[in-house]
Amino acid sequence: MRTRKTQGKKKKTGRPLSRRGDGGLPAKLLAATEEILREQGLHKFTLREAARRAGVSHGAPAFHFGDVSGLLTAFAAEGYDGMTALMLKYRAEAPKDAMAQLVAVGCAYVDYAIAHRPQFQLMFRSDVIHLDDKRYCETSERTFAQLQETMAPYLPAGASEAEQMAKLMLAWSAVHGFATLYLEKGFHPFYGDDPKPPVSADAKRMLELLNASFLR
């Protein structure tokens, strides 16, 4: 009730922003958020530090995002967008058969998680995010839709909707669980303890295994 967003930024002339800005303080704040999260982690993230890095006063973020959760929610939503984009990219580069498409989506999921670790973690941190945020819901559903779409060929047409949903959830669970454990527990099953191996290859082999043994 306090997010004074007034209305959209689609007036002809664009908003003026006092003197300095080129128009994008929200964008700057989101960039600062990423910086801080990457450097210090979520527990050391601070609204005021974000404002500092964006070069504005400590009260400025509240105007655009209302809340510290508001800023983080927006950042998480950006994450879903990025992940969806990566899924589409991988799919476009992959062969058109069902298996390759599904692997592409799974790889994008894991790769994005690894490349944007704190953002990915934030995307599922329900205690710090406004789960009912409109943009957050939309972007998150769009990501899920990709998974659903590429899983479709593997869902038996005869089965009940519940059974199909379950299988879909299981696939998502496997990919999500892998990404999570990879990040939070430092698993590198195929390459031992070496911390910086081709992580993407890790994900790919995991997904191949998933396909080989799970999808019939």
Added chain:
Amino acid sequence: MRTRKTQGKKKKTGRPLSRRGDGGLPAKLLAATEEILREQGLHKFTLREAARRAGVSHGAPAFHFGDVSGLLTAFAAEGYDGMTALMLKYRAEAPKDAMAQLVAVGCAYVDYAIAHRPQFQLMFRSDVIHLDDKRYCETSERTFAQLQETMAPYLPAGASEAEQMAKLMLAWSAVHGFATLYLEKGFHPFYGDDPKPPVSADAKRMLELLNASFLR
């Protein structure tokens, strides 16, 4: 470096604890932690509030846990212990065949996560926990060992160690991912949106499906 724990509490007579206590301020603090997390969630958890609920001054927790992360780490370690205990319980109640034992472990994993939601979430929140804490590592490894043990019959003896590890990880990923998404995203695949159905049944059906389609 500041956790003045001095040495163990195993002197003959037991420590005196000024006047009030029956000996267990750490235990009280952990109980208070659980209470707060359950009521308010992690983002509203406060060392001082924990101290308040335990009836001590705001500086007291630092003496036993050094740090806010120290307290949370201890609480997370307790969580691994509880989960291990639940696994053993379910396994004891289940038939002795490999499949039933594995299902028991998986069920315990998910059931524990649902029954102790904030604790489970904390157990994997690497940014807020001291990952190198001794007790945390021990308990966490003990939990993992249960999974490894019950998965053993399903790991092909001929395969390389890496391949076995991968399969183990995949199973863990599936169970962990399911629990996580269940909690963070509110999935109830088998019962629609009804928020309070027999959650345990949800988990069981998911695991049956996992067994049926993943484990050959």
Added chain:
DNA sequence: ACCAGAACTAGACAGTGTCAAGTTAAAGCG
């Protein structure tokens, strides 16, 4: 020329984690 409103700034407040120093009471020892 004027006004409404967007996009901030500046100040204040209660509450936080951490630290240093002080306090209390029991344990150990002669």
Added chain:
DNA sequence: CGCTTTAACTTGACACTGTCTAGTTCTGGT
């Protein structure tokens, strides 16, 4: 018994936080 040590706290201080409220400045529209 008196004396010292030490575990287990308490108290007070500090810098910093999120949020609120009240200005301030600048702009486009009329």
